[in-house]
Amino acid sequence: MTTTHRPKVLVVDDDHYTRTLIDHLIAETSEVRLAADGAEARRLFAAEDFNLVLMDQRLPADNGIELMREFRARRPHLVGILMTGYADVRDAVAAVREGMFDYLTKPFEDLESLEAVIGKALELDRAYREIDGLRARLGEDGTPAVIGQSPAMERMLGQLRQVSGLDTTLLLEGESGTGKDLVAKLVHAWSPRATGPFMEVNCGGLPESLLESLLFGYEKGAFTGASAACAGYFEKSDGGTLFLDEIADMSPKLQSSLLRVLQDHQCARIGSTQPRHADFRLVCATNRPLPGEVKAGRFREDLYYRINVVALRLPPLRERKGDTVPLAMHFLDHFNEKFGKACGPLTPAAVDTLEACPWPGNVRQLKHCIERAVALHPGGPVDVMHLCPSGISQADCSPIEQDAEPQQRAEDIPGYEEARARFEQDYLRAILAKAEGNVSEAARLSGIPRQNLYVRMKRWGVVTD
Ligand SMILES: Nc1ncnc2c1ncn2[C@@H]1O[C@H](COP(=O)(O)OP(=O)(O)O)[C@@H](O)[C@H]1O
Ligand SMILES: [Mg+2]
Structure with missing residues (x-):
């Protein structure tokens, strides 16, 4: 989601100086509403949808933490910052525990870090809105949840939406863990073939003969052990989508068999000459760029042109900075539900760490990192220490340097x-x-x-x- 209009911020503080200071600081980038007490804050909160609330801990007739609790009961994903004149670690930690994003101590000494905290909190609000919107969009149709608000992903998903409805062959390129499987399922769900079958075969790691019998099927007695006839995936995906993962790993012999099937729209089971109609939409995926494979003589050029009708590149996570936190929160929800836990929210330091990590294993690595964190964490805010030792190694957290020396300089x-x-x-x-x-x-x-x-x-x- 990209917000073209300015975020709305509610500042609640009985101190005139604090209100004015924050107003001046962020009025240019945000729409600011000011409240001097709880009653005024309640009135404003009821009337408008705020992206962020900055709340004084001590108000004339109210306790800021309690007022925030009241607001969050109505808007569970409301992001708030507690402002406390009493630098009390316990209250601050308790506030973060309540799901408050962060706390600030007054008087503010460093306006830059104040701005930075507000900026981060607004980012978190965007992330929440993204996943809330996503849940609403998901509905009951079983469309897989694909998080992607970064420009690179929005572009990719826009193209995907355009081509999903057409019956063209699709080639998905991207590093391991970037979401190729997920996107293949999405293409199917968005296509007119959605009610038909979705069949998936990984061409890597299977011996040639096994892959061949899996794809083509066989007649009884076609080879030793073929005790009954079996339909292949070409047949089984009739009326639906066939997803061939790691297509670059397919042997030369199978590449030419596949080419023939694609040209004739029919195939015969092993041990039979009877052609069978095969009406499937083909989606292929590869983590090795095919032009290089063609050049190296490992992939047939004619097959490459046949499957490269529409090619989409899934960007690596390091090129989609804005997606890391929404993805982490999505996985946090997912594993909380799976393990029956209540871990979260992410602390500001955890958000920073997640954003700084280049994630060489892409979304899969991030998902595993959050899974481990939730599995090992008793509950409450998720901080760097919950992510770091288990999920992200030091090497992963440091920026990628080309030709970097393996040893520390x-x-x-x-x-x-x-x-x-x-x-x-x-x-x-x-x-x-x-x-x-x-x-x-x-x-x-x-x-x-x-x-x-x-x-x-x-x-x-x-x-x-
Ligand atoms: N944009 C995304 N939103 C939500 N989950 C994702 C996203 N991209 C990947 N995942 C999840 O990350 C894991 C790895 O993705 P996968 O599609 O298997 O990657 P690839 O096939 O490219 O190796 C899967 O569990 C998938 O559901
Ligand atoms: Mg995959």
Whole structure:
């Protein structure tokens, strides 16, 4: 989804200075409404659809967290930021736990990071709207959920919509894990053949003779072990769609057999000469570009032209930055439901980490990462530590560098003291988050005496008072 109009932001704070400051800061990019108390906030909230609410924790007659809870009961995916004049880690963590996106401490010292937090929160709202809209669009027709709001995916899905209804052969190109299987199913669901069968064969990894009998079928006694006649996938997909995955792996012999079937629209089972009509729409997929295979003599040129009627490229996830977070939230929902858990929302740091990772294994890798996180997490906000050690390796998180040296360059290695300081800060933050902001509990979990732990947390700014 691309929002051409400006997002609506509700700012609730009894302090005139704070309201005005935020208004000035974001008025150019957002439509801002200001409320000085709970009553005014309720009135505005009832009248308009807000993309973001910035809520003061202490209001004259209301508690900001409770008011936010009230709003979220009506709009479960409402994104909110809590503003607190009392730098209390416990309240802040509790707010994030409630599903509040983030919290800010007042007075605001750094306007840039204030803007950045608001920007991120609005991104999250866009992501929620995308998946909510998607769910609504999904309906009961069984169309697979395909998340794609990045320009690259929107373009691809637009083309797909145009060609789905035509009966043309389609070639899907893309790295492993980019969604080729999923898109093949979508083409079928969007086509007039949707009520017919969808048959899928992976041409990689199967011995030639097995693949041949799978595709063509056989008559009884055609070869040893053929104790009964069996229809092949060409026949079985009659009236529907046949999806040939990893087509580049097909042997030269089968390539020429396939070419003949495509030219004649008929095929014969092994052990028979009787031609059978085969009316299927062909969708092929490959993760190796076929022109290179043709050049190398591994793929028949004539077959390439026959299947390359319409070719669509599925962009790798690293070229679809805007899709990573909506996909992660979609998978979070999916695995919460599957495992009966309540993990989420993603913390701002988790959102950053997901966005920074280049995902060499594409959507499949992201899906596995979220699956592991949900499986291992007892519930509540999903932070970097839930994603990182298991789901994304350090190597995956660092940007891809062409011709990068496998070893870390000497100038990238910090001094021992700095490395230790970084470790300590990360550790303290993680243990405090695990203890839900409770320092005594963090002391118990870490085995560090409470007073000692507290002093260290203060030193690194992990707690502020
Ligand atoms: N745009 C998307 N939206 C939702 N799920 C996706 C999307 N793209 C891929 N997936 C999921 O990621 C996994 C890998 O996708 P798949 O279609 O098998 O990739 P490929 O065939 O290109 O290797 C599947 O579980 C698929 O459902
Ligand atoms: Mg696949």
